[in-house]
Amino acid sequence: MSETPKWYVIHTYSGYENKVAQNIEKVVENQGFQDLIFEVRVPTETVVEYKDDKKREVERKIFPGYVLVKMILTDDSWYVVRNIRGVTGFVGPSTKPIPLTEKEIEDLGVEVKTVEVDYQVGSGVKIVHGPLEGFVGKVEELDVDKDMVKVTVSMFGRDTLVELQLGQVELSKD
Known part of the structure; x- marks a missing residue:
């Protein structure tokens, strides 16, 4: 089926x-x-x-x-x-x-989805989902329990701290 x-x-x-x-x-x-x-x-x-x-x-x-x-x-x-x-x-x-x-x-809370991350604080990551898709940044904070990661990305010549869900970023291959 x-x-x-x-x-x-x-x-x-x-x-x-x-x-x-x-x-x-x-x-x-x-x-x-x-x-x-x-x-x-x-x-x-x-x-x-x-x-x-x-x-x-x-x-x-x-x-x-x-x-x-x-x-x-x-x-x-x-x-x-x-x-x-x-x-x-x-x-x-x-x-x-x-x-x-x-x-x-x-x-x-019927099904709890677990997200395993292969990055840590200080890692370079790429945003793969959401309005900032394609941006590359550096992990500043990581909270697996709250499904949250804070990443610094460079926008308009300034470093900006953004809060994302764990599944929205992946380890940058650069």
Whole structure:
């Protein structure tokens, strides 16, 4: 199959998110849908709660009533997921579910993209994406955790410090 898997949002009865996720995984395993349905997630976050003067960490659902599924949408995969007990439907028009966009996936933290860099502070780099594409500069600051690099580039005869994402620059071959 040439189509790539995408993330879809499934609406469930509130409180049934984990059960729905388990049932989807069970059906995938039992009926051999591993090539169509790849991953099932219930987005949660850990929250510190203070109750009766006691501090405790609690895991809460970020989107109660919703489950995320990474799958290739076919009639079979749609039918399997749609008919799991507790599922009320896909998010989107009833005839065709709409996948999440790359920006939504990134904002939700569903898939964390890691960028490995082969440059360091003091390295000469070339900007490969964005409005300054083609400029060459020197790395002044590097913050991998924040996906940020500060580069000094020469523009209009002056050195200017610009802040870019790690993926926007690469090690200069000059």
